[in-house]
Amino acid sequence: MASNYNMHTSSRVAIIGAGVSGLAAAKHLARHRPQVFEASDSIGGVWRKCTYETTKLQSVRVSYEFSDFPWPNRCESSFPTYVEVLDYLEAYAKHFDLLKYIKLNCKVVEVRFIGDGQDLHMGNIGAYGNLLPGKPVWEVAVRTEHGDIKWHAFEFLVLCTGKYGDVPRIPTFPVKKGPEIYKGEVLHSMDYSKLDKEKASLLLRGKNVVVIGSKKSAIDLALESALANQGEEGKTCTMVVRTPHWVIPHYWRAAVSRFIESYVLWKLPLEKYGLKPDHPFQEDYASCQMAIMPENFFDEADKGTIRFKRTKNWWFYDEGVEFEDGTTLEADVVILATGYDGMKKLKDIVPEPFRTWLEFPWGIIPLYRGTIHPLIPNMGFIGHVLGGSNLKSSEIHARWLSQLLDDKFKLPSKMLDQFLKEMDVMRRSSRFYRNHCFSTFSIQHADELCNDMNLKP
Numbered sequence: 305m306a307s308n309y310n311m312h313t314s315s316r317v318a319i320i321g322a323g324v325s326g327l328a329a330a331k332h333l334a335r336h337r338p339q340v341f342e343a344s345d346s347i348g349g350v351w352r353k354c355t356y357e358t359t360k361l362q363s364v365r366v367s368y369e370f371s372d373f374p375w376p377n378r379c380e381s382s383f384p385t386y387v388e389v390l391d392y393l394e395a396y397a398k399h400f401d402l403l404k405y406i407k408l409n410c411k412v413v414e415v416r417f418i419g420d421g422q423d424l425h426m427g428n429i430g431a432y433g434n435l436l437p438g439k440p441v442w443e444v445a446v447r448t449e450h451g452d453i454k455w456h457a458f459e460f461l462v463l464c465t466g467k468y469g470d471v472p473r474i475p476t477f478p479v480k481k482g483p484e485i486y487k488g489e490v491l492h493s494m495d496y497s498k499l500d501k502e503k504a505s506l507l508l509r510g511k512n513v514v515v516i517g518s519k520k521s522a523i524d525l526a527l528e529s530a531l532a533n534q535g536e537e538g539k540t541c542t543m544v545v546r547t548p549h550w551v552i553p554h555y556w557r558a559a560v561s562r563f564i565e566s567y568v569l570w571k572l573p574l575e576k577y578g579l580k581p582d583h584p585f586q587e588d589y590a591s592c593q594m595a596i597m598p599e600n601f602f603d604e605a606d607k608g609t610i611r612f613k614r615t616k617n618w619w620f621y622d623e624g625v626e627f628e629d630g631t632t633l634e635a636d637v638v639i640l641a642t643g644y645d646g647m648k649k650l651k652d653i654v655p656e657p658f659r660t661w662l663e664f665p666w667g668i669i670p671l672y673r674g675t676i677h678p679l680i681p682n683m684g685f686i687g688h689v690l691g692g693s694n695l696k697s698s699e700i701h702a703r704w705l706s707q708l709l710d711d712k713f714k715l716p717s718k719m720l721d722q723f724l725k726e727m728d729v730m731r732r733s734s735r736f737y738r739n740h741c742f743s744t745f746s747i748q749h750a751d752e753l754c755n756d757m758n759l760k761p
Contacts (some may be wrong), residue, residue, distance in 0.1 A: 311443070311457040315339045316436055317709070318444055318456065319463035320653065322406050323686030324351015324695050328370070329394060329462050330394065330402045333709070336436075338401075339456065341446055343411035343470075346365040347397055348390050350469045354497050354644075355505065358524050358531070362596040368695050369520040370396060374378070383596075408637040409449035415461070415655055416443040419681065435460055435709050441682040454691040460709065462684045464698075467646030469494065475516070475642055481619035488624070493521045493641040499512050508532040511539055512634055514625055516618075517641030518545040518579075525639055530609035542611045542633060544625065548574070548581045550588040551597040572600055578614050583735065590733035592690035592741035620709055646688065647755075653682070666727055668740050672719035673753055675701045676708075697746075705755045713756050 319329045322342035327447050359381045365375045373396050381421040441459035472492040483490040513529040515522050529541035565585035588594050604610045617628040623633035661679045674689045684705045691697040730737035733744045742749050751761035
């Protein structure tokens, strides 16, 4: 089905997103002169759009760097701030001359599959031939910063939209118990991250703040509120925690074991504040749910500037939030650190019938080698599965995809079977397996990628 639109076909490959994954994909697919569409006005992805004043990398520099572009000060033991990470990513893009491929303020608003016009059924999709067939397979509509819609045609699409940012996950509430009845201010952590330093401080200073959530964003927001409320006039921030997850000290990460769990409980006052998870440490490790605890977080808790409320259910009333035990908490500001809906981002881009098949048949996206969906032709996904270092996994997936497009190896016919084996490992490792993390078999996964590329594992 050909389109009547005026098509732009200056490249065979399109990349959607210019965050860490998009930059890695652009570098390794550079010989195809890809067009990279970035909806915002800068590169960096979540490091640009979803950070706060106190946000830092959760690992040391050497564990978060591209293999061919080391940090200039890589031996420093301190965790880089988000500004340092952005500087590093911009330096990477300039060093490998990637900016010439990137179109900023260009949001992909629609994608159409044209292919050969054959009927699309699960039975005949997945028999992969040449992934660069020499003619357009996808049409992509892009809205520019001036509001114009331009159509482009490509042989292959790489989706690097990631699991975070852009689409906030908002809780649902009983009738007449949502934010519409609350007199204070409600915002998602994504909205908070858009504030400059002065506006963020004004929002928090002298306010009773409630942060909904218990993971990294919630921890950082609670600390920012505490730091903005120092002194006698300062108010309290309360973290509302539904499911506590394991956290580890700011200077330390290691492999999973019962010893580590005991160490963390000894080192951090999780039991004192009712934050000890009900599940083993290894389940959070297996599902990439761990967060690094800022150095002075529990110092603020000891001073009373950060408090905790553990509950399964909560809702709004006019003066604040109410809990299932009947207690209430007055609040001036409620910040929802409730995460992002990465799957909705994909479904907003991927057309039918492929949209329906995105999570078929196990409820999470079945990516072979973390990159190829067996039921979606001529499309790759980078940055949609989690690992020990998302930058390193994005880089090796991008390198693998580059060699696949160069026809250095072929895709097997039973890609779903391979993913089913990985799914079984994830399911047995953690009740949170739908988070789609391969940390428990990351070495094996990397070895398989290397074997495909004829590299030494």
